[in-house]
Amino acid sequence: MAFCKDFNARTQKYKPDTPMAVTITAYKDNTFDFIVKSPAATWYLKKAAGIEGGSSRPGHLEAATLSVKHIYEIAKIKQSDPFCQYMPLESICKSIIATANSMGIKVVNHLED
Incomplete structure (x- = not known):
């Protein structure tokens, strides 16, 4: 109980x-x-991009596009994890960007309307 x-x-x-x-x-x-x-970075990336799954051919087909602001927000959440709390935010962002690239999610400075 x-x-x-x-x-x-x-x-x-x-x-x-x-x-x-x-x-x-x-x-x-x-x-x-x-x-x-906290949930895996892939879950946050899929949620932010509004997709069910990543690209079937990362590097060739884009599944979605996210801005650096989205990456920063996800990194702030991930920083509260016990294993990430002493990592610099910049390192967490780089890791999340690498994960996004492996999923076929393109990261840009600003999303175009």
Whole structure:
């Protein structure tokens, strides 16, 4: 019961349809520890681009286009992850841009109306 209460408290900021990774460590004395990570960068990229999946041929076919502002917003969210909290925001942005490129999502400075 304690796990459910703790889990609900830590995940209440997420919408119900948001996938997240959780690492649970259970100890012999019936105590536990768990880490809740934000969704994968690919999920955020697909959500921001409004697509179901990436390109079938990245580098040849574009699936969508996103602006650097979108990348920055995703990086700010990812920075709250336990494994990314000490990384510079610029490094997280570069990683997300690389992920976007591998999905066939083009990153531009400004989206044209």
